[in-house]
Amino acid sequence: MANTYSFFFIITFFFHLFGSTLGNTEIINFKATHSNNRSKSCQLKVQEALSQTLLLQPYPIDSEKGISESATIVALQACGLKENAWYQLRASWPAVYPSDIDLAWNDTHCLLHLYASFYSANTSLMKNPRPVPVQIDLDPLILGFLPSSVIPTVIVITALVVSSIPFAFFILKKQKQD
Ligand SMILES: *[C@@H]1O[C@H](CO)[C@@H](O)[C@H](O)[C@H]1NC(C)=O
Ligand SMILES: *[C@@H]1O[C@H](CO)[C@@H](O)[C@H](O)[C@H]1NC(C)=O
Numbered sequence: 329m330a331n332t333y334s335f336f337f338i339i340t341f342f343f344h345l346f347g348s349t350l351g352n353t354e355i356i357n358f359k360a361t362h363s364n365n366r367s368k369s370c371q372l373k374v375q376e377a378l379s380q381t382l383l384l385q386p387y388p389i390d391s392e393k394g395i396s397e398s399a400t401i402v403a404l405q406a407c408g409l410k411e412n413a414w415y416q417l418r419a420s421w422p423a424v425y426p427s428d429i430d431l432a433w434n435d436t437h438c439l440l441h442l443y444a445s446f447y448s449a450n451t452s453l454m455k456n457p458r459p460v461p462v463q464i465d466l467d468p469l470i471l472g473f474l475p476s477s478v479i480p481t482v483i484v485i486t487a488l489v490v491s492s493i494p495f496a497f498f499i500l501k502k503q504k505q506d
């Protein structure tokens with residue numbers, strides 16, 4: 329039985345490790361100051377819980393500083409927000425596109441600033457960095473700190489921990505007896 333538990337823990341652990349080494353993520357949490365769903369032109373919707381990927385072209389890289397001369401700026405209008413609720417905004421991009429990304433929230437829009445950031449002997453690559461696929465997610469935060477997308481993982485881990493408590497006591501008791 330202990331083996332089954334450790335097996336699940338290891339799988340979960342590697343799943344997270346793997347996910348985080350393959351890419352970079354920039355995260356901000358914010359509180360919505362007003363509900364905002366009258367606009368038809370929203371580019372980020374909370375209810376759909378769909379992530380979207382944008383292909384963004386960085387500006388040429390300054391060959392001395394190793395970073396784009398200016399930021400590629402994207403503003404995405406969010407809707408479906410509830411007043412006074414907390415949300416998490418995430419931008420993720422693959423590690424093979426070395427970039428700096430800043431996120432901000434200005435009450436109505438998610439503002440994303442992208443800079444390519446690398447040195448290369450290939451000057452044409454520095455003048456014309458490859459477009460970066462950036463995945464954007466907007467998640468409600470449960471209780472103000474927990475992204476709703478991690479809830480299933482939290483439930484599984486909690487269930488595993490709780491169900492292993494009697495087993496731990498059993499082991500302790502057995503050790504005392506021996
Ligand atoms: C926002 O949209 C939801 C469902 O689409 C609707 O029930 C609600 O009344 C709307 N709120 C406002 C302030 O328009
Ligand atoms: C947020 O940024 C967008 C895009 O730059 C702009 O159109 C909008 O007016 C800004 N909203 C506020 C409240 O400053």
Ligand SMILES: *[C@@H]1O[C@H](CO)[C@@H](O)[C@H](O)[C@H]1NC(C)=O
Pocket residue numbers: 450452453
């Ligand atoms: C430099 O980068 C460009 C654009 O990515 C590529 O087409 C070219 O083959 C590269 N040149 C060298 C010498 O690697």
